[in-house]
Amino acid sequence: MGSQIFLDGAFVSRDDAKVSVFDHGLLYGDGIFEGIRSYDGNVFRLQQHIRRLYDSAKSIALEIPYTQEEMTDLVCETLRRNELSSAYIRLVVTRGSGDLGLSPTNCHGARVFIIAEQLAMFSAALYEQGIHAVTAATRRNRSDSLNPKIKSLNYLNNILIKMEALNAGASEAIVLNSEGYVVEGSGENIFVVRDGVLTTPPAYLGALEGITRQAVIELAGELGYVVKQEPFTQHDVYVADEVFLTGTAAEIVPVISVDRRTIGNGAPGSITKRIHEAFTQIVRTDGVRI
Numbered sequence: 356m357g358s359q360i361f362l363d364g365a366f367v368s369r370d371d372a373k374v375s376v377f378d379h380g381l382l383y384g385d386g387i388f389e390g391i392r393s394y395d396g397n398v399f400r401l402q403q404h405i406r407r408l409y410d411s412a413k414s415i416a417l418e419i420p421y422t423q424e425e426m427t428d429l430v431c432e433t434l435r436r437n438e439l440s441s442a443y444i445r446l447v448v449t450r451g452s453g454d455l456g457l458s459p460t461n462c463h464g465a466r467v468f469i470i471a472e473q474l475a476m477f478s479a480a481l482y483e484q485g486i487h488a489v490t491a492a493t494r495r496n497r498s499d500s501l502n503p504k505i506k507s508l509n510y511l512n513n514i515l516i517k518m519e520a521l522n523a524g525a526s527e528a529i530v531l532n533s534e535g536y537v538v539e540g541s542g543e544n545i546f547v548v549r550d551g552v553l554t555t556p557p558a559y560l561g562a563l564e565g566i567t568r569q570a571v572i573e574l575a576g577e578l579g580y581v582v583k584q585e586p587f588t589q590h591d592v593y594v595a596d597e598v599f600l601t602g603t604a605a606e607i608v609p610v611i612s613v614d615r616r617t618i619g620n621g622a623p624g625s626i627t628k629r630i631h632e633a634f635t636q637i638v639r640t641d642g643v644r645i
């Protein structure tokens with residue numbers, strides 16, 4: 356059957372899933388997106404993803420031509436059409452086609468597409484052993500220029516940061532904000548663990564309010580750990596007992612070195628493993644069934 360992509364109101368084949376070169380999402384990154392995952396027929400926290408999408412849309416004054424309920428159904432229908440019960444889903448809304456000018460008033464109608472595919476961000480071995488990370492020289496976009504709560508199509512900052520990691524022979528990069536506080540990874544949130552206490556940077560420093568991050572905060576609390584949302588620096592990363600990254604695409608990935616400083620004993624830590632274990636349980640139950 357091949358993959359079926361939802362594009363502008365219809366399901367089309369991968370080869371037919373094409374958009375105009377005049378789409379402002381392509382020309383200017385003028386649009387928003389969500390990355391979502393389903394696990395054994397359960398779309399993990401789909402309601403939260405849809406809500407964040409509509410919040411992003413509201414913030415950039417982009418009118419989505421579907422209700423939140425309709426969009427929820429479209430995500431589930433895309434999975435059903437592709438006979439996928441476990442998949443990564445990319446939901447994109449662009450400002451649509453306009454002319455070469457910046458003005459969004461020349462765009463007539465948002466464009467919506469939904470892709471569902473199998474995707475693993477890192478190899479199974481890396482999830483098992485943990486990844487090496489470096490601190491990126493490129494800082495995160497300032498929140499007063501582009502609010503991190505808007506999950507926009509402007510990902511060049513993130514891509515430049517990911518390139519720094521790969522150029523250094525690492526898998527991921529730790530990102531600082533313009534004040535030098537740790538914010539997140541290229542496309543993941545970050546947690547450090549020290550003496551049994553988990554700390555993640557507060558969203559106001561410039562991090563996305565990740566849905567996986569929120570799930571981990573809740574799970575860690577239920578497991579009896581103290582979780583803090585406080586600013587911290589590179590130094591706190593180096594001296595942490597454990598470091599891990601969270602995100603829909605990345606899921607939970609242990610970090611075993613940062614800038615060639617070994618984290619803890621150089622292997623994924625016990626708290627990271629416990630939280631990962633608990634996470635693999637809830638992703639199959641907490642959400643919307645397709």
Ligand code: PMP
Pocket residue numbers: 390513539540541542543544562563564565566567568601602603604
């Ligand atoms: N930060 C950034 C910059 C991201 O792109 C993502 C991935 N969406 C995350 C954090 C993690 O967010 P979530 O857990 O909602 O996928």
